[in-house]
Amino acid sequence: MRKAFKFPGFDPKRLFKAEDSRFILSVGLKVSGISFVISLFIYYLLYLFMRLNYAFFKANGFPELEGGNPFYSYVIGEAMETLPALFAFHVCLFFIGTYIGWLILRPFRSIGEYSEKVLDNLNTVYKVEDFSTYKLLTRFSEFFFEYLRESRKKGEIISNSIPPQFSRIHRPVQDKVFLLHFGLLLVIISISSAYFIIEMSSAIYYSMVDLATKTLANQIIASKFFSTQMFVLDELVYLTIFFVVVFYTLLGFHLYSKVSGAAFGIFSTMRSFMKGDYGSRVHLVGYAYLREHTRKLNKYLDYVEKNFGRDRKKD
Secondary structure, three states, X not given: OOOOOOOOOOOHHHOOOOHHXXXXXXXXXXXXXXXXXXXXXXXXXXXXXXXXXXXXXXXXOOOOEOOXXXXXXXXXXXXXXXXXXXXXXXXXXXXXXXXXXXXXXHHHHHHHHHHHHOOOOOOOOOOOOOOOOOHHXXXXXXXXXXXXXXXXXXXXXXXXXXXXXXXXXXXOOOOHHHHHHHHHHHHHHHHHHHHHHHHHHHHHHHHHHHHHHHHOOOHHHHHHHHHHOHHHHHHHHHHHHHHHHHHHHHHHHHHHHHHHHHHHHHHHHHHHHHOOOOOOOOOOOOOHHHHHHHHHHHHHHHHHHHHHOOXXXXX
């Protein structure tokens, strides 16, 4: 039997239990939720617009039936037909969002997994993916873990100089590569979301136009009326694009802030350790979704300090 695909390091059994899994799910909900809320808002504006048009329809002889209102039945029926596509689209956005959450945590997971494995096997290789995020953290961690491996081979923590490009960093830096990759993903999501909302809104609007052409006796008046209303549809399009761009941009900065400080904190701990502060450990406040990975790193640092530090007990 074929095995189901899953993200490396992501165990479905830990859903809602592990902090990192909850973080990944929350990112998925945020990515899909923004588009879903905007869709509902635009649909609500269309509903108000539809009620105004109904007054025009009635004034021009639209039939009234005791058993129900054919205008609302027709237009709402058209809207209901879009609901399966609406939910399917946002389910896809949710899974794309969980993938983004997984990508955000991947460098921290790699550090934790390596720290756990290298305790048992010194020859374990620390792998940095080609498209890994947080270049500052991933590049320095590669340099740092190689330094620890050489120290363990020699039986003591060796002295080593820190490259100048790392020694001058004293605060979180803006990772342009990460922002580029992350930004491209959000741009694709924003474009697809805006396109979907606009297409669904346009379908509902044109269903009203179609109804008018089928039922109203004075086609000339109906044609003039709807042609002069096209600016309303244009403004809905602009409003949709505005909301999508603004809220997904804010989401991007929000998600980046969720981990940029933690990346700098881990980098600072590694650098302090190399400078001779062997008691330096990672202590992050407000990053519960990274705690499991930083604990593994701290455990590895405990092991190195205890067994290879200069103050270790001689046999």
